[in-house]
């Protein structure tokens with residue numbers, strides 16, 4: 005049999021076995037969790053102004069460890085980073101109807117956190133190199149109603165924080181960063197996620213380190229930190245006795261993370277650097293394997309930045325290749341490469357935004373008096389992000405697997421094989 009015949013057309017698959025599922029949990033986490041279970045104290049939060057308002061021993065130990073690791077004044081644990089984003093938007097004092105500029109090329113929760121407070125997401129386009137929100141587009145979308153920006157360090161590469169902070173300062177806006185995918189990476193020698201007014205990380209199972217579910221919010225601002233802790237833990241029941249007078253957004257939740265998760269988190273934090281280094285090694289090896297394939301752009305890492313490769317982002321030159329992304333993915337999948345995808349469906353194109361139906365059926369908040377103007381979610385508002393999603397972006401999900409050098413080389417072989425037979429896919 006012709007070993008070079010594409011598996012798509014009945015040839016031999018390049019990759020015969022499934023890659024190992026990523027599993028960062030080891031014996032240290034088992035012991036730490038077991039100790040908590042034996043203690044019987046699985047949580048120690050009280051939604052009242054009391055010492056247990058701040059949670060139990062593992063919550064506090066993990067938070068203090070995060071503060072020293074990330075070099076921030078406050079680290080606040082939450083039961084998911086989605087909860088963290090919601091708390092962050094509330095804590096910076098957003099008013100109903102305020103506009104918050106956000107990227108459409110991210111996980112939906114980044115934008116939903118804005119709507120949660122009845123504020124209005126405004127989508128700015130992204131940079132074609134890093135897929136992060138484009139400061140030029142941010143500036144073009146600022147109106148008198150804009151109050152904040154949410155940038156995402158997508159796929160593991162920092163957004164252009166200096167440019168975004170400069171815009172935030174000039175227009176008196178708050179900057180929140182969503183660093184779910186890039187913990188442990190650097191921007192100009194500083195840890196990504198720690199350079200805005202509020203930042204934070206996800207601890208869900210497919211992120212670099214995890215506690216099952218969970219999140220960490222970081223900030224250097226004492227007032228924002230206070231308000232984050234209140235929103236996390238039943239603010240409305242606490243403000244009276246705590247003596248909080250600014251009641252704005254003191255609408256509480258139960259966003260508390262448990263003792264078991266925090267005990268696991270302490271161990272995971274110790275391993276973060278090693279896990280990120282492992283991903284970087286695999287990604288750099290893959291890039292070498294893919295060197296020289298025409299019409300395929302491997303990941304770009306800007307000077308002064310490091311990349312965590314939550315995703316391994318590639319871009320196809322479809323005109324040059326003369327083959328659609330769908331067809332290329334089919335051929336690669338047939339060779340046994342799993343975890344390929346066309347990137348994020350642009351958030352503004354989701355039904356909720358297209359139909360402006362979120363709370364109830366009457367178009368609230370867009371249709372109400374709190375909304376200052378008719379904000380567009382039309383196709384075409386973010387041409388870079390839209391084109392990438394529709395035609396040219398090709399992501400390989402590094403986060404799902406633990407890849408040995410041999411696995412990486414096999415992926416490289418599969419790409420090289422498909423690229424050597426592109427003419428057969430051009431029908």
Ligand SMILES: *Cc1c(COP(=O)(O)O)cnc(C)c1O
Nearest residue numbers: 084085086111113184206207208
């Ligand atoms: C994972 C992720 C989130 C949500 O985090 P959870 O902990 O799953 O709630 C938000 N934003 C981005 C960019 C993410 O990757």
